[in-house]
Amino acid sequence: MTILRPAKHSLVHVRYLALALAPLLLFGCGGGSGDPAASSSTTSANGAPTSSSSTSSLSLSPLSSTAASTTVTPAFYTAPVVLNAPSDIDSASPYASAHQLPVSQPSGSAMAAVSLAQLTPQTIAKYAAAASPSASSSKTVTTYTPAQIRAAYGLPALPSSWSNLSAAQSAQMGAGQTIYLIDAMSDPNIAAELAMFNQKFGLPSCTTTSITPSASLPLAAAGTSSCQFSVVYSTTSGTMTSTAPTYNSRWATEIALDVQWAHATAPLARLVLIEAPDASTSSLLQAINLANAMGPGVVSMSFGAAEGSWTASVDSAFSSANMTYVAATGDNGTGVEWPSISPHVLAVGGTQLTYDGAARSETVWSGTGGGVSKYTSAPAYQNPSVPGMGTLSMRSVGDVSFNADPYTGQYVAIMAPGSSSASWYSVGGTSLATPQWAGITAIANALRAQDSLGALGLAQMQLYGTVSANASLYAANFYDVTSGSDGACSSCSAHTGYDQPSGLGTPNVGSLLSTLGATSAQAPVVAAATVKGVAGSALSFTMAASAADALRWSLSNAPQGMSIDSSGQVAWAQPVAGSYAVTVKATDTVTGLSASAIANVTIVSASAPIVEAATIAGQTKQALAYQVDVSALDPVQYSMSGAPAGMSISSSGMIRWPSPVAGTYGVNVTATDTKTGQSGSATLSVQISAATSGPVITASAINGKAGSEVSGVIGIADPGARYVNVNIKGVPAGMAFSLSGQGILADWPRPVAGTYTLILTAVDSAGLSSQANLVVTISAK
Structure with missing residues (x-):
């Protein structure tokens, strides 16, 4: 209690008893400065322009001989196994495999020591005879279909038929857009x-x-109802030729990967494969320059x-208007x-x-690149306001990421030279990630065109x-990869927000397209739910959601036996006790x-409430209140029997008796x-x-000498009371009071001579009261 130090009057309280994108990539204004073509053209049935148009090109600074002859390397990895042919279930229904588990297959023990970097079918074939599975040394290869990748990343669902699509549906497949795939050498097959890839996956x-x-360049606009595919052979000066480059097995694998997965991502986009005559930096720059001259689109570079210090001198190759690189x-x-x-x-x-x-999770692939440039200054978009970015003086890569581990790779069909049939491989690498981001960008452009918006330019x-400046948009539009690393340095590990191995993360494509205004279509809104049930008693509840179209529902992390129907109703016939965090996903069946x-589902064991017995003491003239102690898993209802007149119990279990009558009562309380x-x-x-008759005050006289401390105890007795308030009048200056056991301690450190009567x-x-006097006599020294 607080110690009171009164002057003339004091009140002491003595208590005895106490009872909480434009899609994915981009924006809308186009790229930076450059020399874009100013005129347009039409095309004939075979794709050749029929009206005159100008040819556009960029002027590149000359490279040193060392830089110009630098060899460029394709960025793919291949799992060391020839895969079993994928299932044909997607042939007739392109989205059939979307919600199935991916196929897994062991690699051969003989391939354990083989490097996966640019691993070609020819190299794998050398070891095929000895590559039998071995439990001790083989490694499991998991491979995804186009439908599974679309479902995992939230790309628009593939239509059941490619005929009679609406303009909006065609735009969701990239119609009317062009993807330029820049590669070196040739893949004649x-x-x-x-064609084999398309047939297998519908x-x-x-x-x-x-x-x-x-x-004549630029090319006419791409068609909007079907896919067009063209192969262009570039020369060392960036012009077109009818002479194909020589075959190279590594680049042929890269070409197959790029073309197939750009098409799988944007199935109705026009694909223009530009094959440079060799893998030198100079020749590939000229191929990029040729793409710029061909007209607006997305340029994919998987190499x-x-x-070096030379890179700034060729940066104008990436500044053509209405192009994304x-x-x-x-x-x-x-x-x-x-x-990059x-x-x-x-x-x-x-x-x-x-x-x-049903659900995806991702970690950094250990082989991915990432780091800080020695020569390129940090662009304005990489500033400290970006979560996890910090303060940079030089350009940091990557910007974004996508699946790339060949052991969680994606199907690629590859034909050996002279063969008429294809073998299947699980291919990865950042080469796999790149054409898919190109395809997503093409879809973004197609959707923006539907809304009369300009083509995308600089994605970042x-x-x-x-996106990253808004916490809620960032969480909705990106899967923030926070685990894994690509090296041992301090910045090589993934963490919350931006990091070098994964950039901003991997895309939640549907949400990103919606956020950036590429389409008027909106993602569904699903409300979280908290549900309780009893073990053994059938449970059902309906998820609340809003959407423009019918929804397709799925569950992940659900306990065995739990299911969800087409209306969003979750059912569980035989719940098992425990707590479950079930992810419920709703997909718009039209927009994807x-x-x-x-x-959050909590299932408790079926047990009865437990009511604690107790003895309650009280006295007449004092209102009685008591909270019943109950242990129960759910809310309960209370009832009483044997209670005296005037006693009641509330819905919360509080017993009240305003005017108790003396006696002993047995009251039975039931909780249901x-x-x-x-x-x-x-x-x-x-x-x-x-x-009782009220409080009893015992106050013995206090005697002392002036200047010498005196004290005494005032006794207070009132056993039946819950509290006693004591008022003291006539207190001399300097005297103080404090609680002492069941009484009050009076203390006067420097008494002054005189006789004082305290009331x-x-x-x-x-409400019962009593009064007493305390005489304090202080004699002179």
Whole structure:
């Protein structure tokens, strides 16, 4: 209690008894400065322009002989096994495998020591005879279909038929857009490989359209109802030729990967494969320059070379208006490469994907590139406001990421030279991630065109400046990869927000497209739910959601036996006791956009409430209140029997008796579980005694000498009271009071000579009072 130090009057309280994107990539204004073509053209059935148009090109600074001859390396990895042919279930229904588990297959023990970097079918074939599975040394290869990748990342669902699509549906497949795939050397089987890939996975076939060396540029706009595929041979000076480059097995694998997965991501986009005559930096720059001259689109570059002081001199290759450039960060672990180091290029890193048909999780792929440039200054979009970015002086890569681990790879069909059939491989690397981001960008452009918006340009302006600046948008539009590393340095590990191995993370494509305004379609909104049930008693509840179209529902992390129907009703016939965080996903059946929410389900054992017996003491003239002590899993209802007149119990279990009558009463209290109907009861013994005559004050006189400390105890007795208030009048200056056991200690450190009479008045909780005098006599020294 607080010690009071009164002057003339004091009140002491003595208490005895106490009873909480434009899609994915981009924005809308186009790229930076450059020399875009100013005129348009139309096209004939074979894709050749029929009206005159100008040819556009960019002027590149000359490279040193060392830089010009630097060899560029494709950025793919291949799992060391020839896969069993994928299932045909997607052939007739392109989305059939979307929610199935991916296929897993062991690699052979003989391949354990083989490097996966640019591993070609020819190298794998050398070891095929000895590559029998071995439990002790083989490694499991998990491979995803196009439908599974679309479902995992939230891309628009593939239509059941490619005929009679609406303009909006065609736009969701990238119709009317062009993807330029820049590669070196030649793959003479690319059209046949693409056809086999399409047939296996129910993708639309592509009409091979010739672009002659004499064709005027820019090209006519791409068609909006079907896929067109063209192969263009570039020269060392960036012109077109009819002479194909020589075959190279590594680049042929890269070409197959790029074409097939750009098409799988944007099935109705036009694909233009530009094959450079060799893998030198100079020749590939000229191929990029040729793409710029061909007209607006997305340029995909799944290759890299060591950066140098020369990279700034060729950066104008990535500044053509209405173009987006994407490039692989490399497959050699921490480090940076050109062209992904350019501030005008979207740098794509790699992850390891886990997808079970309902939910995805990702960690950094150990082989992905990532780091800080030695030569390129940090662009304005990489500023400290970006979560996890910090303060940079030089360009950091990557910007974004996608699945890249070959052991969680994706199907690629590859034909050996002279063969008429394809073999299947699980291919990864940042080469795999790059054409898929190119495809997503093409879809973004197609959807923006539907809304009369301009083509996308520099992706990072929106990804860093719009999305990552808003915590809720960032959480909705990106899977923030927070685990794994690509090296041993302090910045090589993933963490919350931006990091070098994974950039901003991997895309939740549907949400990102919606956020950046690429389409008027909105993702569904699903409300979280908290549900309780009883073990053994059938449970059902309906998830609340809003959406423009019918929804397709799925569950992940659900206990065995739990299911969800087409209306969003969750059912569980035989619940098992425990707590479950179930992810419920709703996908718009028209747009393919999706959203998820958590249903927290708690199942308790069926047991009756427990009511604690107790003895309750009280007295007359004092209102009685007592809270019943109950242990129960659910809310309960209370009832009483044997209670005296005037006693009641509230819905919260509080017993009240305003005017108790002396006596002993046995009151039976019952608590009934409102969910299970089970009940428990106990008897409370209520003992009411007659009120006493009031507080008794014992105050012995205090005697002392002036200047010498004196003290005394004032006794207060009132056993039946809950509290006693004591008022003291006539207190000399300097005298203080404090609680002492069941009484009050009076203390006067420096008494002054004289005789003082203190009047003590005590009033208890029943209103009874008594009074006494305390005489204090202080003699002179």
